[in-house]
Amino acid sequence: MRRKLAAGNWKMNGLRAQLAEIDAMQEAASGGAEVLICPPTTLLTEAVARAGHIEIGGQDCHAQASGAHTGDVSAAMLADTGASYVILGHSERRTDHDEHDDEVRAKCKSAWEAGLKAVVCVGETLAEREASNTLDIIGGQLAGSIPDGATGHNLVVAYEPVWAIGTGKVPTTDQIGEVHDFIRARLERRFGAGVGRSVRLLYGGSVKPANAAEIFAVSNVDGALVGGASLKAADFVPIIEALNGASDG
Ligand code: PGA
Numbered sequence: 001m002r003r004k005l006a007a008g009n010w011k012m013n014g015l016r017a018q019l020a021e022i023d024a025m026q027e028a029a030s031g032g033a034e035v036l037i038c039p040p041t042t043l044l045t046e047a048v049a050r051a052g053h054i055e056i057g058g059q060d061c062h063a064q065a066s067g068a069h070t071g072d073v074s075a076a077m078l079a080d081t082g083a084s085y086v087i088l089g090h091s092e093r094r095t096d097h098d099e100h101d102d103e104v105r106a107k108c109k110s111a112w113e114a115g116l117k118a119v120v121c122v123g124e125t126l127a128e129r130e131a132s133n134t135l136d137i138i139g140g141q142l143a144g145s146i147p148d149g150a151t152g153h154n155l156v157v158a159y160e161p162v163w164a165i166g167t168g169k170v171p172t173t174d175q176i177g178e179v180h181d182f183i184r185a186r187l188e189r190r191f192g193a194g195v196g197r198s199v200r201l202l203y204g205g206s207v208k209p210a211n212a213a214e215i216f217a218v219s220n221v222d223g224a225l226v227g228g229a230s231l232k233a234a235d236f237v238p239i240i241e242a243l244n245g246a247s248d249g
Helices: 016-023 041-049 075-081 091-096 101-113 126-130 134-145 173-191 193-198 209-216 233-248
Strands: 005-009 034-038 055-058 085-088 117-122 155-159 200-204 223-226
Touching: 005 085, 005 155, 005 200, 005 233, 016 041, 034 085, 041 055, 041 075, 055 075, 075 101, 085 101, 101 117, 101 134, 117 134, 126 134, 134 173, 155 173, 173 193, 173 200, 173 209, 209 223, 209 233, 223 233
Parallel strands: 005 034, 005 223, 034 055, 055 085, 085 117, 117 155, 155 200, 200 223
Antiparallel strands: none
16 A cells, blocks of 8 residues: 655755745645655754644755765765655756766666655656657666665655656646556566665656645555645645545545
8 A cells, every 4th residue: 555645845045934835734644645745954953943744855865974065965964953854856957967878877877875765856848748758768767776675665766757847848647657557567577566666756847736635536546746836735745645646535
């Protein structure tokens, strides 16, 4: 049985006043689905202090535990704040920081060594989808970005089509289902049926209160990775509640 997961990625948004939104999410977060908020690094310690029912995570980490890497943050440092998750390989990291699968895999290993759970992101661009390369791209990213040693406890995979992030464009439920079924099959083939079936698969890209329930009804969708709509409790709470409802069913 996979526990549903509503994950919020605040990206580079939020000063300390933003943390009040976490308080306003608490009640919904006690309803069955797991809730994760990944605030900017500057807010981690304070977010953990008021986390309540909510898990707190980072948005990236360095592959090494410490060293001469100005401006970077290690997995051990994230764990030291009390964070329990880290998002890795988000398409904005892959694009803005030229991160490739090898680096994401190294970061994932480092996250696991620090005791963090990794939310590894994969997703195709619009050009790749239009060229009918979606499953090849996703298969390559899965193989390259996830180290050996994955379990249902230490790994979550987020399918985030690049063209759906922050655009208001959402794939059809058939398109989401096709990719999620494919990811499930690949994980089962590589890690065995037990592990493959226990890893949670999130959909991400323009998830909003209005489309959440429909997306959560798709097979092999165990929750969502939400950007813009996770910043305000007024938007994220209905998404969490849609997932709580899906947990009951
Ligand atoms: P969005 O972002 O919900 O704002 O589209 C999703 C993400 O990048 O994780």
